[in-house]
């Protein structure tokens with residue numbers, strides 16, 4: 001059978017219309033072959049088979065997605081800390097009141113904004129922290145943003161084993177949780193959700209109240225494992 005070069009044929013007959021050929025199967029005598037009516041059970045089985053194959057394929061894709069199969073790190077914890085330390089952060093003290101009435105607070109630099117509407121923030125707490133059970137159970141906590149002049153408070157709430165609030169000026173906010181005097185800003189949060197990740201739990205708080213002191217004091221900045229404040233560039 002001679003072969004047809006489609007491109008040459010198109011060039012030779014630019015206005016030719018495509019021919020639609022209908023195929024009707026016939027038997028040896030030329031009569032039409034009647035097809036048996038489709039079996040409904042067979043069609044359903046076919047659908048179930050297709051569904052199963054597609055679901056398995058999608059599950060396999062998910063299991064092999066990049067999120068689930070990170071390569072082993074090629075660095076140790078010290079190198080990781082060093083790299084993280086290049087990211088300058090502010091410093092906060094997260095405070096809450098246990099059901100017993102005991103005031104709890106910890107220094108945290110993991111604070112960050114999440115969403116404007118609804119107003120959401122996050123921070124993370126080490127699983128080994130003794131305050132974990134209280135922060136997990138309480139409905140509310142406050143994120144207090146520290147001024148550079150509050151470095152002593154930052155150290156106190158990171159290291160002291162006894163009552164961290166002894167002699168520390170504070171007042172209850174609308175949610176009843178303690179707000180530290182002199183904080184540059186504060187966010188009273190509803191304990192909205194928590195995510196268990198690695199050796200920390202990520203807390204997402206829905207901000208019910210917030211405020212700023214509004215004075216010109218500099219913020220406390222944590223960078224390369226040390227404390228600083230900001231110098232304007234301009």
Ligand SMILES: Cc1cc2nc3c(=O)[nH]c(=O)nc-3n(C[C@H](O)[C@H](O)[C@H](O)COP(=O)(O)O)c2cc1C
Nearest residue numbers: 106107108109110124125126129130131158159222
């Ligand atoms: C600058 C700075 C930032 C810190 N940030 C965090 C943090 O984000 N999350 C955390 O779990 N611990 C953080 N820590 C350590 C806690 O403040 C410290 O472990 C605290 O004593 C935990 O208290 P607890 O064991 O009484 O709950 C930070 C410490 C410092 C000095």
